[in-house]
Amino acid sequence: MLNAQQRESLSALLGPKGFLLPEDHDLAAYETCVRYGQGKAAFVLRPETSQQLSRAIALCHEAAVTLIPQSGNTGLVGASVPDQSGVQGVLSLDHLKGEIAFDPDNRSVTVGAGVRLSELNACLEPLGFSFPIDLGADPAVGGMLATNTGGARFLRYGDVRQNTLGLEVVLYDEQGTQLNFMKGLRKDNTGVDWKQLFIGTGGAFGVITRAVLNVEPLARDQAAALIVPRDDKAVSEILLALESRCGPLLTAFEGMSREAMLCAYDHVPSLRNPFAGGDVPEMALLVELSQSWETMEGEQPLSGRLETVLGDIWSFESEPLVDALVGSVHDMWSLRHALSEGVKHAGQIVPFDVSFTRRELMTFRSAMAEELPREFPGVRICDFGHIGDGGLHFNLVIPQDHQGYRDSSFVERLRAWVIVQVVERFNGSFSAEHAVGRSNQAFYDRYTPQKLKQMSEELKKMTSPDPLGAVTLS
Amino acid sequence: MLNAQQRESLSALLGPKGFLLPEDHDLAAYETCVRYGQGKAAFVLRPETSQQLSRAIALCHEAAVTLIPQSGNTGLVGASVPDQSGVQGVLSLDHLKGEIAFDPDNRSVTVGAGVRLSELNACLEPLGFSFPIDLGADPAVGGMLATNTGGARFLRYGDVRQNTLGLEVVLYDEQGTQLNFMKGLRKDNTGVDWKQLFIGTGGAFGVITRAVLNVEPLARDQAAALIVPRDDKAVSEILLALESRCGPLLTAFEGMSREAMLCAYDHVPSLRNPFAGGDVPEMALLVELSQSWETMEGEQPLSGRLETVLGDIWSFESEPLVDALVGSVHDMWSLRHALSEGVKHAGQIVPFDVSFTRRELMTFRSAMAEELPREFPGVRICDFGHIGDGGLHFNLVIPQDHQGYRDSSFVERLRAWVIVQVVERFNGSFSAEHAVGRSNQAFYDRYTPQKLKQMSEELKKMTSPDPLGAVTLS
Numbered sequence: 001m002l003n004a005q006q007r008e009s010l011s012a013l014l015g016p017k018g019f020l021l022p023e024d025h026d027l028a029a030y031e032t033c034v035r036y037g038q039g040k041a042a043f044v045l046r047p048e049t050s051q052q053l054s055r056a057i058a059l060c061h062e063a064a065v066t067l068i069p070q071s072g073n074t075g076l077v078g079a080s081v082p083d084q085s086g087v088q089g090v091l092s093l094d095h096l097k098g099e100i101a102f103d104p105d106n107r108s109v110t111v112g113a114g115v116r117l118s119e120l121n122a123c124l125e126p127l128g129f130s131f132p133i134d135l136g137a138d139p140a141v142g143g144m145l146a147t148n149t150g151g152a153r154f155l156r157y158g159d160v161r162q163n164t165l166g167l168e169v170v171l172y173d174e175q176g177t178q179l180n181f182m183k184g185l186r187k188d189n190t191g192v193d194w195k196q197l198f199i200g201t202g203g204a205f206g207v208i209t210r211a212v213l214n215v216e217p218l219a220r221d222q223a224a225a226l227i228v229p230r231d232d233k234a235v236s237e238i239l240l241a242l243e244s245r246c247g248p249l250l251t252a253f254e255g256m257s258r259e260a261m262l263c264a265y266d267h268v269p270s271l272r273n274p275f276a277g278g279d280v281p282e283m284a285l286l287v288e289l290s291q292s293w294e295t296m297e298g299e300q301p302l303s304g305r306l307e308t309v310l311g312d313i314w315s316f317e318s319e320p321l322v323d324a325l326v327g328s329v330h331d332m333w334s335l336r337h338a339l340s341e342g343v344k345h346a347g348q349i350v351p352f353d354v355s356f357t358r359r360e361l362m363t364f365r366s367a368m369a370e371e372l373p374r375e376f377p378g379v380r381i382c383d384f385g386h387i388g389d390g391g392l393h394f395n396l397v398i399p400q401d402h403q404g405y406r407d408s409s410f411v412e413r414l415r416a417w418v419i420v421q422v423v424e425r426f427n428g429s430f431s432a433e434h435a436v437g438r439s440n441q442a443f444y445d446r447y448t449p450q451k452l453k454q455m456s457e458e459l460k461k462m463t464s465p466d467p468l469g470a471v472t473l474s
Numbered sequence: 475m476l477n478a479q480q481r482e483s484l485s486a487l488l489g490p491k492g493f494l495l496p497e498d499h500d501l502a503a504y505e506t507c508v509r510y511g512q513g514k515a516a517f518v519l520r521p522e523t524s525q526q527l528s529r530a531i532a533l534c535h536e537a538a539v540t541l542i543p544q545s546g547n548t549g550l551v552g553a554s555v556p557d558q559s560g561v562q563g564v565l566s567l568d569h570l571k572g573e574i575a576f577d578p579d580n581r582s583v584t585v586g587a588g589v590r591l592s593e594l595n596a597c598l599e600p601l602g603f604s605f606p607i608d609l610g611a612d613p614a615v616g617g618m619l620a621t622n623t624g625g626a627r628f629l630r631y632g633d634v635r636q637n638t639l640g641l642e643v644v645l646y647d648e649q650g651t652q653l654n655f656m657k658g659l660r661k662d663n664t665g666v667d668w669k670q671l672f673i674g675t676g677g678a679f680g681v682i683t684r685a686v687l688n689v690e691p692l693a694r695d696q697a698a699a700l701i702v703p704r705d706d707k708a709v710s711e712i713l714l715a716l717e718s719r720c721g722p723l724l725t726a727f728e729g730m731s732r733e734a735m736l737c738a739y740d741h742v743p744s745l746r747n748p749f750a751g752g753d754v755p756e757m758a759l760l761v762e763l764s765q766s767w768e769t770m771e772g773e774q775p776l777s778g779r780l781e782t783v784l785g786d787i788w789s790f791e792s793e794p795l796v797d798a799l800v801g802s803v804h805d806m807w808s809l810r811h812a813l814s815e816g817v818k819h820a821g822q823i824v825p826f827d828v829s830f831t832r833r834e835l836m837t838f839r840s841a842m843a844e845e846l847p848r849e850f851p852g853v854r855i856c857d858f859g860h861i862g863d864g865g866l867h868f869n870l871v872i873p874q875d876h877q878g879y880r881d882s883s884f885v886e887r888l889r890a891w892v893i894v895q896v897v898e899r900f901n902g903s904f905s906a907e908h909a910v911g912r913s914n915q916a917f918y919d920r921y922t923p924q925k926l927k928q929m930s931e932e933l934k935k936m937t938s939p940d941p942l943g944a945v946t947l948s
């Protein structure tokens with residue numbers, strides 16, 4: 001815990017708005033994750049600059065308090081909130097903003113870790129650009145880097161790692177050492193690419209304070225379709241046919257289960273149900289084409305192209321399509337983005353953010369549809385996800401009248417069973433784009449080879465000699 | 475050095491074709507790099523499998539001999555050949571091939587480190603795909619990974635890092651520990667992404683033995699143009715205009731200096747000179763558009779699109795274009811790919827593979843054109859490169875009648891001076907895509923912060939407790 005002098009030093013360093021104690025009204029917001037997880041903070045630090053953050057870490061090092069780095073606080077795995085002990089401090093990136101500096105020639109932007117995705121894009125859009133990671137939530141840049149998010153347009157633009165040209169990091173060591181990798185070069189191979197160590201590791205080795213990010217031109221034309229595939233096997237055929245016919249115009253290929261769509265319609269009654277006769281199919285695919293350039297004379301708009309391509313796939317001998325509706329891009333994404341909220345309101349959600357090779361994803365889904373009801377009767381599979389890149393939000397919902405509702409041992413059995421299927425049987429990942437966090441620690445422990453655990457521990461010692469950062473990968 | 479028993483064990487393990495001694499006829503080829511560098515090998519190991527390679531490393535560990543990993547041996551920085559001492563062994567990846575396994579659903583391929591880029595593509599092309607890293611040389615996969623090459627289509631497809639979905643690695647430790655990261659997932663954030671440590675670090679931490687790589691559909695239509703920009707400043711304007719009008723259709727934006735083109739024409743007299751009146755401009759840009767899908771009814775082929783877009787840029791008030799010729803894609807790349815050979819025959823080449831932000835690259839070129847002749851009279855600047863991603867092959871040529879020709883102290887002064895400009899003045903990188911190697915060791919020593927050197931050393935100790943691998947990053 002901090003003594004009186006340490007409190008005073010932190011308060012002097014960060015100002016009254018930068019150092020919150022439990023008696024401060026604003027502190028509670030940092031104890032509860034917007035989505036999952038809740039704890040108790042001894043204090044909250046809100047530095048405005050990397051220098052302040054560095055000095056604050058050095059001060060906390062003296063006091064030997066554990067810091068939990070917290071960015072937008074929108075994660076799924078309980079990584080951003082303190083535990084229940086009340087002795088951990090929250091190191092918030094909220095105020096770490098600074099100037100958003102766009103470099104048109106380099107097609108890149110320099111941005112502070114506390115800037116929200118929506119803020120960044122609000123700044124870039126009038127200039128004709130955006131940071132191309134498309135998410136339902138609104139995280140801040142630091143957390144997007146620490147979890148290496150990918151989102152719904154990964155298929156076209158890759159993940160955060162692939163769009164990071166520079167990083168600034170502060171280590172949890174005695175000095176709060178600042179490391180600067182901010183040249184913003186697209187090609188640079190002069191030794192270890194240290195940026196990679198901090199991307200996707202949840203702040204385990206240091207706090208990301210600033211970044212140089214690649215930006216992409218805004219879409220000038222878009223088209224979207226809802227597709228009902230014949231069955232799980234047809235999904236891959238449709239994906240490959242679209243990739244072959246549309247190349248980089250294909251910017252999203254999302255899957256939505258009937259159960260997830262039903263939850264969304266229940267929770268958001270105003271949502272338009274576009275399916276024939278109001279019926280909801282077993283699965284629907286959301287397909288999007290985008291182009292950032294103007295359509296030329298004689299060319300169809302993308303909606304026309306999408307209709308032509310779907311017509312083509314429609315006539316395949318294998319008959320992979322049952323239905324396909326080209327319609328409003330906005331309406332279709334409204335449905336997609338309502339799934340998350342809808343599912344949350346259907347009961348107790350047990351969320352999984354898993355991934356597979358594109359081949360195995362559909363096999364996993366089929367197997368689960370058959371086996372899960374047998375193993376865990378009454379639990380609903382309300383999944384959706386990024387079929388085009390192998391990522392799946394495999395959400396299970398325990399209805400309120402189910403005996404396992406709010407029964408933590410039931411939930412733990414359920415989680416363990418699913419992850420065994422994901423990792424051991426379908427060679428998948430237990431965390432696609434939310435990093436390890438508290439929720440996945442047991443799976444990390446179980447599935448990480450001893451040699452790699454040991455190497456991670458040594459990295460941890462190397463970057464911060466004392467285990468000040470509470471995020472452990474060991 | 476190996477004793478008799480160790481020789482026998484290696485010979486028994488690898489067979490007569492897998493273990494070469496200086497008296498073997500085939501050994502000499504491993505002592506000289508195809509491009510730069512020459513040394514003397516005590517022996518050469520050519521394992522056929524990762525298991526053999528692992529056991530060979532364990533045996534060499536006992537003997538405490540230094541191994542130099544050698545892949546396609548086409549690098550620029552002397553990383554792939556042994557030194558002059560005659561006591562180092564070469565660990566060749568030549569025979570590490572195995573099956574090339576294409577996964578159509580995952581759009582990926584599993585491949586051994588010894589497979590050449592041309593072999594890989596010969597296998598993928600009949601299937602309608604290629605590994606999208608486009609290089610003048612023909613390296614093997616292991617070396618491409620170890621140097622993180624990018625090449626001429628980086629602008630569209632990124633570097634090797636961005637196209638790597640899986641890696642298998644053997645460490646230089648006592649056991650020759652094998653690490654397997656071969657799931658081939660596109661999204662996976664479950665701790666440290668260890669693949670990243672081995673990509674671009676020149677084999678310093680282990681030997682890459684296999685990989686899962688992303689593949690991309692082949693182009694079905696292409697168009698190329700040679701463009702003469704008004705001046706250096708116009709180059710950036712043309713690049714941004716093309717990006718904005720062509721998006722991901724723009725697959726290359728290469729720059730070629732007059733001096734480099736003259737060298738190519740001198741060396742390859744059959745090369746067609748497309749410029750008006752046979753004159754060669756100060757600089758030419760090679761622009762390529764590609765699409766992997768069929769042109770639809772009513773659409774122009776890409777050559778028509780490129781003409782329209784260039785006509786548009788032609789009419790800019792700033793008049794960025796002096797000349798623009800849309801022509802044969804093959805002819806234009808023939809010129810581009812002849813530059814490297816041409817420059818080599820013009821005298822003693824002092825090659826630099828440097829990079830900058832896209833903004834600084836042209837500023838660097840202008841400054842060098844003015845200052846280098848003053849500092850080093852008579853040295854020719856024959857540069858060319860990947861303007862679209864900031865990479866520049868800044869080749870200097872010392873003519874045969876120059877006093878500095880084959881004068882190593884002159885060459886060292888020249889190299890040091892250029893790198894000071896690159897790194898200290900223009901905030902660039904001394905190695906864009908050939909890693910550190912022997913040639914850049916002095917620059918690594920000079921420009922790597924102490925803390926990072928120390929961290930690299932610790933990584934080295936962690937992955938291989940004894941300094942068996944000769945590639946050092948410390």
